[in-house]
Amino acid sequence: DGGITQSPKYLFRKEGQNVTLSCEQNLNHDAMYWYRQDPGQGLRLIYYSQIVNDFQKGDIAEGYSVSREKKESFPLTVTSAQKNPTAFYLCASFGDGVVDDTEAFFGQGTRLTVV
Amino acid sequence: GQSLEQPSEVTAVEGAIVQINCTYQTSGFYGLSWYQQHDGGAPTFLSYNALDGLEETGRFSSFLSRSDSYGYLLLQELQMKDSASYFCAVRDGNFNKFYFGSGTKLNVKP
Numbered sequence: 001d002g003g004i005t006q007s008p009k010y011l012f013r014k015e016g017q018n019v020t021l022s023c024e025q026n027l028n029h030d031a032m033y034w035y036r037q038d039p040g041q042g043l044r045l046i047y048y049s050q051i052v053n054d055f056q057k058g059d060i061a062e063g064y065s066v067s068r069e070k071k072e073s074f075p076l077t078v079t080s081a082q083k084n085p086t087a088f089y090l091c092a093s094f095g096d097g098v099v100d101d102t103e104a105f106f107g108q109g110t111r112l113t114v115v
Numbered sequence: 116g117q118s119l120e121q122p123s124e125v126t127a128v129e130g131a132i133v134q135i136n137c138t139y140q141t142s143g144f145y146g147l148s149w150y151q152q153h154d155g156g157a158p159t160f161l162s163y164n165a166l167d168g169l170e171e172t173g174r175f176s177s178f179l180s181r182s183d184s185y186g187y188l189l190l191q192e193l194q195m196k197d198s199a200s201y202f203c204a205v206r207d208g209n210f211n212k213f214y215f216g217s218g219t220k221l222n223v224k225p
Contacts, residue, residue: 032209033213035215040218040220041216041217041218042202042215042216042217043158043202043215045212045214048211048212050211055160058212059145079185090157090158094213102145102146102148102159102163102165102206103148103160103163104148104150104158104204104213105160106157106158106159107157108156108157109157
């Protein structure tokens, strides 16, 4: 089955530590996005990528980094510079067709907690 | 910039009809989408409107008025499983970004 997979589901980070969240898709989508969701809040855009080897900052990119070396993969690194990283992180991909580029497919999310 | 406004919370009873409104402001507007998210889960796609008018999909319908920068999601014959958060989203065509509203928490009561 085609889909988008995030791992791990739960992640604990110590102060000052970098952690990387995985996002893989087998939908053959060019566009991939990372969102952050805080409790009771909406989704805020961290980074997005329209094509391999290219990505753009979203509205809250500070303290985060990404790479897009393969079409299928768009990992997110939460660096020690992100002062309040505890949140629910969602990865999404969008298709390229006339219809496909309107529906986002989301992974199941990674819940990151600072300990 | 972009902004989307929707009510924070709505409560209704089983079997009733509820409407969740969304007003938006964005450049290069392509269309308005709606997503459902249950607690702890991932958002799932419900509907998309690119043109003015009403789109119906089973118990759910979505409406768009481009001239008013306004849309709504209509849920009919409410069921307990419809208790969730509902997000409207717009695609900024100029920048290929998707923006989401802050979400409306729908509470369905017996």
